[in-house]
Amino acid sequence: MSIIICTIKENSWVARLAARKMKSPAVAIVFGHKIHLYGADRQRFLRDVAWVRHEVCHVRQYRRHGFFGFLVRYLADWIRNGYFLNKFEVEARQAEHSPVVMQDVRIV
Template identity: 55%
Template sequence: MVARLAAWKMGSNNIAIVFGSVIHLHGVSREQFLGNTAWVRHEVRHVRQYREAGYWRFLWRYVRDWARYGYYNIPYEQDARRAEGNAGELEGVEIR
């Protein structure tokens, strides 16, 4: 449900959105998502960001920065885009 709302807000058919340690998908199967390594790395980086900042602090900063800078320039998004090319990003990650 939350991913569907995010997809509507973003104007996208396929979306992944992270809350805490859970990656929610809309318009894409688990298999399709896991088959896109860069996308998985991006979303796993968001999971790490939540862990580093704390749940509510992450959400506050994300929304605040979206309002300030726009989606593309949110520092958390910039960091996650850099993680897409980081082969070590998935080390120690367990996908259930």
């Protein structure tokens, strides 16, 4: 079984754009294995177990579908169902309660 390495980018401009769009003071957005943060630093993010599980679930979704495969599917589902009900967000919210999502994951 392979280890899943996730990295963190603090003060990310792309997460800042997302924060503005979503009118949220703190946002994380995942591209591949990199978790982009805005409005929360690495320590605050890592203290929030549910939040970390949520974003790691998105990393797993990228691994499942491939980088562009995931982005295309995510966008298509967002257009169809909106942000909250898109199936990738539904799965990530369920993962917030699931410790197993962190199995073999290292956040560096």
